Amino acid sequence: MLKMIVMRLLGVALVLLAVSALVFAFGALIPGDMTSVIVGQEGATQEQFEAVRQRLGLDKPLPVQYVNWLANALQGDFGTSPITGRSVASDLVRQFPVSLELALLTLLVSTAIGLPAGIVAAVHANRRLDVLIRVTLLFTFSVPIFVIGILLLLVGSRWAPDLFHVSFTPWSEDPVMHVRSMAMPLLTIAFPITAMTMQMTRASMLEVLHAPYVVTARAGGVREKRIEYLHALRNALPPIVTFIGFQLGILLGGLIVVEQIFSLPGLGRGMLEAINTRDYPMVTATTLVFATAFVIINALVDLLYPLLDPRQRGR
Amino acid sequence: MSTPPVLRVRDLTTRFHTSHGTVTAVNGVSFDVARGETLGLVGESGSGKSVTAMSVLRLVAKPGRIVGGRVELNGTDLLTLNEEEMRQRRGSECGMVFQNPMTALNPAFSVGWQMREALTAHERGNGTAGRIHAALADVGMPDPERQAASFPHQMSGGMRQRVVIAMGMINEPQLLIADEPTTALDVTIQAQVLDLMKNLTRDHGTALLLITHNMGVVAKMCDRVAVMYAGEIVEEAPVDELFGNSRHPYTRGLLRSIPRADRPRQKTPTLPGSPPDMSRLPAGCRFRDRCVFADDRCENHPDLLAVGARHKARCWKTQNGETLDETALSQEVPHGV
Ligand SMILES: Nc1ncnc2c1ncn2[C@@H]1O[C@H](COP(=O)(O)OP(=O)(O)OP(=O)(O)O)[C@@H](O)[C@H]1O
Ligand SMILES: [Mg+2]
Numbered sequence: 001m002l003k004m005i006v007m008r009l010l011g012v013a014l015v016l017l018a019v020s021a022l023v024f025a026f027g028a029l030i031p032g033d034m035t036s037v038i039v040g041q042e043g044a045t046q047e048q049f050e051a052v053r054q055r056l057g058l059d060k061p062l063p064v065q066y067v068n069w070l071a072n073a074l075q076g077d078f079g080t081s082p083i084t085g086r087s088v089a090s091d092l093v094r095q096f097p098v099s100l101e102l103a104l105l106t107l108l109v110s111t112a113i114g115l116p117a118g119i120v121a122a123v124h125a126n127r128r129l130d131v132l133i134r135v136t137l138l139f140t141f142s143v144p145i146f147v148i149g150i151l152l153l154l155v156g157s158r159w160a161p162d163l164f165h166v167s168f169t170p171w172s173e174d175p176v177m178h179v180r181s182m183a184m185p186l187l188t189i190a191f192p193i194t195a196m197t198m199q200m201t202r203a204s205m206l207e208v209l210h211a212p213y214v215v216t217a218r219a220g221g222v223r224e225k226r227i228e229y230l231h232a233l234r235n236a237l238p239p240i241v242t243f244i245g246f247q248l249g250i251l252l253g254g255l256i257v258v259e260q261i262f263s264l265p266g267l268g269r270g271m272l273e274a275i276n277t278r279d280y281p282m283v284t285a286t287t288l289v290f291a292t293a294f295v296i297i298n299a300l301v302d303l304l305y306p307l308l309d310p311r312q313r314g315r
Numbered sequence: 316m317s318t319p320p321v322l323r324v325r326d327l328t329t330r331f332h333t334s335h336g337t338v339t340a341v342n343g344v345s346f347d348v349a350r351g352e353t354l355g356l357v358g359e360s361g362s363g364k365s366v367t368a369m370s371v372l373r374l375v376a377k378p379g380r381i382v383g384g385r386v387e388l389n390g391t392d393l394l395t396l397n398e399e400e401m402r403q404r405r406g407s408e409c410g411m412v413f414q415n416p417m418t419a420l421n422p423a424f425s426v427g428w429q430m431r432e433a434l435t436a437h438e439r440g441n442g443t444a445g446r447i448h449a450a451l452a453d454v455g456m457p458d459p460e461r462q463a464a465s466f467p468h469q470m471s472g473g474m475r476q477r478v479v480i481a482m483g484m485i486n487e488p489q490l491l492i493a494d495e496p497t498t499a500l501d502v503t504i505q506a507q508v509l510d511l512m513k514n515l516t517r518d519h520g521t522a523l524l525l526i527t528h529n530m531g532v533v534a535k536m537c538d539r540v541a542v543m544y545a546g547e548i549v550e551e552a553p554v555d556e557l558f559g560n561s562r563h564p565y566t567r568g569l570l571r572s573i574p575r576a577d578r579p580r581q582k583t584p585t586l587p588g589s590p591p592d593m594s595r596l597p598a599g600c601r602f603r604d605r606c607v608f609a610d611d612r613c614e615n616h617p618d619l620l621a622v623g624a625r626h627k628a629r630c631w632k633t634q635n636g637e638t639l640d641e642t643a644l645s646q647e648v649p650h651g652v
Contacts, residue, residue: 220433221406
């Protein structure tokens with residue numbers, strides 16, 4: 001078991017290394033580079049241009065640039081933004097908690113609603129309760145996030161301004177206001193994610209509800225509720241957990257939209273801004289953070305799997 | 316026989332309503348199984364054996380529905396019970412052994428846990444661990460304590476089937492239903508598992524309803540045999556009588572298609588033709604199209620009637636005392652594979 005964990009961690013480290021190389025390569029592939037941003041498009045002489053390139057190390061071959069960048073990144077130094085003049089790392093430190101909070105809250109809410117809803121829907125497959133659950137949740141799923149967000153924004157600011165405080169307030173400033181300012185972004189993104197969790201749970205449950213071992217249990221006189229919520233559910237769980245982990249990845253993408261709509265100072269919005277202003281160090285750093293988060297989440301789910309499925313454990 | 320049978324099935328009829336039409340998979344089936352007796356239920360694939368077994372425990376899943384008849388277990392008609400009363404009888408009065416031990420056990424739980432489920436579904440008691448270990452020992456599992464802690468995927472098919480049998484027997488039911496319990500096992504293991512079931516049911520006086528399409532298994536295990544064809548029982552007789560003096564052309568065909576040691580497997584004649592489409596059954600005798608003896612009488616549907624002591628057949632010819640002339644049968648073209 002310990003050996004397996006060590007092997008997995010080594011694997012994760014390798015994947016992260018590959019990810020960092022990819023992220024760096026993409027940054028290098030984007031036409032133009034930071035120099036033009038700093039120096040400005042016009043009026044700069046070739047000498048000025050070269051001087052800046054040299055200062056930034058952009059005249060060195062790409063592999064050397066990568067090693068330097070990685071060495072700095074590992075020490076938490078992602079350089080200085082030529083746009084804002086601030087250190088990229090300090091921006092990330094400010095943005096990351098906002099996004100993480102939103103992502104985790106979303107996952108919590110969507111799982112707390114979607115998982116039980118999916119189980120109940122499967123148990124009542126094709127009967128009234130199932131249809132009700134599916135119609136309700138899938139309706140919200142079929143509406144794009146930005147539409148839900150804007151609708152909530154309109155409704156919230158108009159009829160319930162007290163419930164939904166619109167502009168972002170950090171927790172440290174005013175906890176109550178903070179919760180209010182997070183409520184609408186959370187609702188917006190939680191709807192579709194809940195629908196997905198429900199749908200996945202239902203499908204996974206339906207698959208096991210007709211398994212031969214369920215018939216065995218029934219033939220043995222085990223109570224129906226126990227069969228559904230213990231014998232079957234236990235087998236439906238592993239793919240659901242994997243899926244929820246996978247959703248975190250999707251969520252990261254969703255954050256870009258939601259943070260934009262509600263002006264939340266998170267990673268997603270930061271990334272979009274950085275792309276718009278061609279803030280190269282910021283874009284690469286944010287991409288790296290997103291990718292790293294994705295890899296780590298998947299690794300955690302992988303480690304969880306043997307706990308959920310005995311067949312994955314050693315003999 | 317003065318003691319009432321453990322299981323008495325009368326006119327059991329089970330239908331499936333599908334988009335292709337209605338299929339009466341089990342049509343007016345009647346049989347008894349007495350204490351300590353083994354009744355074999357044989358027939359080709361699709362003849363309704365499994366649906367019959369599932370109907371006895373009311374486990375037929377949608378779109379199937381039991382539409383009529385009686386299923387008396389220990390004198391109570393199961394078809395009149397509510398769902399909870401029925402649940403209490405499953406496993407405690409009637410155990411079940413399924414065909415495929417690779418899928419019949421839950422992969423997520425240990426063997427001991429699953430046996431405890433079967434036990435505690437009917438009683439809360441102390442000493443469950445002891446009883447589980449004893450049940451595992453009864454089916455010949457070495458080191459029951461260790462086996463109880465292991466998961467199904469850690470066991471061989473034969474071992475898993477022993478577990479399934481132990482689970483089926485753990486509440487000491489009066490009736491055990493086994494649906495092709497050895498079909499999925501290696502040939503060498505098949506005999507061991509059959510011996511085990513034979514010994515267990517004999518020691519406990521359990522009535523056994525054994526479903527199979529292997530006539531060799533029938534010869535080894537059964538006291539009486541009921542032969543099913545297209546949802547109906549077409550012949551029922553004590554095992555020696557059936558092998559020596561079968562009174563239905565379909566049974567004759569089944570018996571002739573047993574592989575024998577004295578001839579190569581390829582020469583074994585198979586029954587020509589195939590069973591009728593269950594959603595479009597012909598009027599009259601259902602075996603008529605494949606029967607070398609068929610004549611005008613077979614346009615009408617025959618009943619299952621006595622053709623001897625404890626011997627019934629659903630055939631106009633034998634019901635009128637005529638014999639089934641074997642020379643007619645041997646003119647069949649052998650369908651070798
Ligand atoms: N779920 C179902 N939906 C529709 N029809 C069904 C269903 N299950 C069974 N049937 C019908 O019932 C008939 C009998 O099926 P059954 O499983 O009892 O056959 P069997 O004798 O056990 O065959 P085998 O030897 O292959 O196990 C089938 O031919 C089929 O027409
Ligand atoms: Mg069957």
